[in-house]
Amino acid sequence: GPYQPHEPGYGLDQPGYSPYEDEIPDPEARMLAIKNAKAYLLQTSTKSGLNLYDHFANILTKVLDEQPTNTVDIIEDISKDVKWAQFRKKMDTLRDEHLILPTFEAAEKCKALFVKDAAEEEREELDEEMGQPSLPNVMETAFYFEQAGIGLDKDECYYIFLSLKNLINVQPIETCRFWGKILGLEMNYIIAEVQLHEGEGGEEEEAAEEEEETAVEEEKEMGEGEEEGEEKEKEAEPPKSTYKPPPEIPKEENGTGTNKYIYFVCNEPGKPWVKLPPVTPAQIVCARKIKKFFTGRLDAPIVSFPPFPGNEANYLRAQIARISAGTHVSPTGFYQFANEDEEEDEGDDYEENPEFEPPPVAEMVESLATWAHHVKGILKQGRCVWINPSQKSDENEEEEEEEEEDKDEEGDEHEEERGLPLFTLISEDEGIKNIPAWTARASTNLIPQYSVAILQSNRWPGAYAFASGRKFDNIYFGWGHKYSPESHTPALPPAAQAEYPIGPGITETVDPTVEEELAFKIAQEEALAEEEEEGEEEEVEDD
Amino acid sequence: YRFERVWFWGCIQGLRGAYYIAEGLGPNRAAPRSRLYSLNCLDWSLLTPAPKEMLALAEQLKGRFQGDPSFEYSLTEINAEAAARLTEGGMEPVIKEEARLIATIEQIDRAVGIVPRGAFVKTPLGSVHENRHFEGLSLLEAKKLSSYFHFTEPVNLKNKTLLEKANLDPSTDFLDSLEHDIPRGSWSIQLEKGGTVVVLRSLLWLGLTFYHVPMTKQFGYVYFGTGEKNLDLPFML
Numbered sequence A: 001g002p003y004q005p006h007e008p009g010y011g012l013d014q015p016g017y018s019p020y021e022d023e024i025p026d027p028e029a030r031m032l033a034i035k036n037a038k039a040y041l042l043q044t045s046t047k048s049g050l051n052l053y054d055h056f057a058n059i060l061t062k063v064l065d066e067q068p069t070n071t072v073d074i075i076e077d078i079s080k081d082v083k084w085a086q087f088r089k090k091m092d093t094l095r096d097e098h099l100i101l102p103t104f105e106a107a108e109k110c111k112a113l114f115v116k117d118a119a120e121e122e123r124e125e126l127d128e129e130m131g132q133p134s135l136p137n138v139m140e141t142a143f144y145f146e147q148a149g150i151g152l153d154k155d156e157c158y159y160i161f162l163s164l165k166n167l168i169n170v171q172p173i174e175t176c177r178f179w180g181k182i183l184g185l186e187m188n189y190i191i192a193e194v195q196l197h198e199g200e201g202g203e204e205e206e207a208a209e210e211e212e213e214t215a216v217e218e219e220k221e222m223g224e225g226e227e228e229g230e231e232k233e234k235e236a237e238p239p240k241s242t243y244k245p246p247p248e249i250p251k252e253e254n255g256t257g258t259n260k261y262i263y264f265v266c267n268e269p270g271k272p273w274v275k276l277p278p279v280t281p282a283q284i285v286c287a288r289k290i291k292k293f294f295t296g297r298l299d300a301p302i303v304s305f306p307p308f309p310g311n312e313a314n315y316l317r318a319q320i321a322r323i324s325a326g327t328h329v330s331p332t333g334f335y336q337f338a339n340e341d342e343e344e345d346e347g348d349d350y351e352e353n354p355e356f357e358p359p360p361v362a363e364m365v366e367s368l369a370t371w372a373h374h375v376k377g378i379l380k381q382g383r384c385v386w387i388n389p390s391q392k393s394d395e396n397e398e399e400e401e402e403e404e405e406d407k408d409e410e411g412d413e414h415e416e417e418r419g420l421p422l423f424t425l426i427s428e429d430e431g432i433k434n435i436p437a438w439t440a441r442a443s444t445n446l447i448p449q450y451s452v453a454i455l456q457s458n459r460w461p462g463a464y465a466f467a468s469g470r471k472f473d474n475i476y477f478g479w480g481h482k483y484s485p486e487s488h489t490p491a492l493p494p495a496a497q498a499e500y501p502i503g504p505g506i507t508e509t510v511d512p513t514v515e516e517e518l519a520f521k522i523a524q525e526e527a528l529a530e531e532e533e534e535g536e537e538e539e540v541e542d543d
Numbered sequence B: 001y002r003f004e005r006v007w008f009w010g011c012i013q014g015l016r017g018a019y020y021i022a023e024g025l026g027p028n029r030a031a032p033r034s035r036l037y038s039l040n041c042l043d044w045s046l047l048t049p050a051p052k053e054m055l056a057l058a059e060q061l062k063g064r065f066q067g068d069p070s071f072e073y074s075l076t077e078i079n080a081e082a083a084a085r086l087t088e089g090g091m092e093p094v095i096k097e098e099a100r101l102i103a104t105i106e107q108i109d110r111a112v113g114i115v116p117r118g119a120f121v122k123t124p125l126g127s128v129h130e131n132r133h134f135e136g137l138s139l140l141e142a143k144k145l146s147s148y149f150h151f152t153e154p155v156n157l158k159n160k161t162l163l164e165k166a167n168l169d170p171s172t173d174f175l176d177s178l179e180h181d182i183p184r185g186s187w188s189i190q191l192e193k194g195g196t197v198v199v200l201r202s203l204l205w206l207g208l209t210f211y212h213v214p215m216t217k218q219f220g221y222v223y224f225g226t227g228e229k230n231l232d233l234p235f236m237l
Helices: A027-042 A052-066 A075-085 A101-115 A118-132 A138-147 A156-172 A203-233 A281-289 A312-327 A362-366 A389-395 A400-410 A515-543 B052-059 B082-087 B097-112 B162-167
Strands: A174-180 A189-196 A262-266 A330-331 A335-336 A350-352 A372-374 A440-443 A452-456 A465-467 A473-478 B004-013 B020-025 B034-038 B046-047 B071-074 B094-096 B113-116 B120-122 B128-130 B146-150 B188-192 B197-204 B208-212 B221-226
Touching: A027 A052, A052 A473, A101 A156, A101 A389, A101 B188, A118 A389, A138 A156, A138 A400, A138 A465, A138 A473, A156 A174, A156 A189, A262 A312, A281 A312, A312 A465, A312 A473, A330 A465, A330 A473, A330 B221, A362 A440, A362 A465, A372 B146, A389 B120, A400 A465, B020 B097, B034 B052, B034 B097, B046 B097, B097 B146
Parallel strands: A174 A473, B004 B221
Antiparallel strands: A174 A189, A189 A262, A330 A372, A335 A350, A440 A452, A452 A465, A465 A473, B004 B020, B020 B034, B034 B046, B071 B094, B113 B146, B120 B128, B188 B197, B197 B208, B208 B221
């Protein structure tokens, strides 16, 4: 046939001596040979329905179209891709749903940030009369932090800037600050620290408190009804628990202490801001004992031991309070007490000191005494100002008797806790083991005129502060946990309470043996016999 | 150094200064990497890979890095046996911070150094190259943990059932995927910037961040942190 084996001895490169030439001299047979070769190539495979000719044609088309580098190295991959492409049908009976890329949705949300509507312009005119709330210059702060290598992407900073502006327009805000970003498992939190106009924020809280009080009263009424019912029955009841939970420490008022600022969070700039509830001391005390990652959803439950009283929003608020109390610093002297009398008391109000002279950057880096906390530290109780919990029990009339007993027991336990006064220098912050609490450095050694002093906290990794002349700020970027060189050990569950008081009445003793009983009986009889004899003798004497 | 590729590995924060680390590789991407460190990004010093016993000892050191490469950790507190062995050998029972540095970097790379699936191919001869045909993961694949591999010797690969192995492609699936990392959930996957970038953060080594732009060849990871393993992870999830 047309395929002749190459016979040895023929030189391939010499004209007239190719393997087929002397066997197939005429062009027609040559054409036939070509046609047969092509027919072979066009032979469809029984397995996949493709044929080699088309496959090669597709590969060559693809290679010539795309022109990748080092094609010969990746030719097998290209071949595989072309084969795989066969399975993607271009004409499908079902029309593909037009997939909305998540990118598009996110862009839509961000677009909303950029749009300025008519209502805002009216408000701007009003604000100029009232006094505009201060929108923090997030970009400026970002610039200074960038000198230290800390911060977010410029785009993200700008989006945060715009969403803070939206927040200010929506809520009655007096001062606002970008607090930082806390990372979470599924989503992150962007946090704004805010002070509302006086009287505005209290309304919601009061309504909530009233609801709580009515609920408590209802429960007490229920309790009374139950007690009466039980008295009537007077049957053997299971013993009532004598456990009295420790008195609940009341949370601090809005505007003071741990609740001085109100925090708004959102997952991404462009999403609506959510207000975090005020923090209670119990939450802070519990947050100190647990260490959990944030998932990014505010309503996620916190499963932990000791059980956290609240969900993720409360845990987030508690951690924010701890971080603020531990790491918010300012140059010493920048703030001063509003009333001079309050220096000795535990006052909270401070204002900017107009006579503040900023020390040079080198000094701010070398000595930690140039920095001071301007947020009160949190006591063990979970509040900034100590309160005696047993004072509250006087208000409850129903349980007076029992409370009096308890007061004697617990009155001694609540020692007054004193925290550090407000403007403590950070040089007095304790380190952990041999790790100092703060690390200070200048942003650059090469250009000292424009360098910025940067403080990094070692107790709360992720907390930074910068100072440059009169400007300073604090920020947090991190996971929201305190640093501890030892591993976290969760609290052990408390020992099981005693079910019943142990006494001789119910303590088991070994039954006396028969010999012991006999001996006892004999001893008793002897004693009786002696008494009778004495009695007889006395009778005899009396006569 | 005759590196074909050099990249910035990350930064380990010490108390008094930070270490900036760079890594370099020759033609075989799976070869042991050479690492250099610097305190000011100007002067770089090569880190000599330490022997295994040294690595094991250095793993037991806890606490922050000091920021001074010649700082010595006293071994007697941590592991009395090893200290005794060293003193017998005539050396002082101390570990230098440099050794701890190389041990930490090695651990991090081995534990959480990841690459997307298909980015590297293994030739039949055994050497590993970048896959020039890699066009990036699709958005759907990028959200799944199974599309990312640890770039070290596979541990779990042989344990897979034959059925699973049949679906694998030996040229691209020769590494461990992230799906079976213990503890479950030790990776956080997030899409940022509206889905244009997928970011994976390791929760075991806090500070390791991996990024990938889907449908492109761009990916990489960097470590910015204190260089401490997060041993509290099971309590935190």
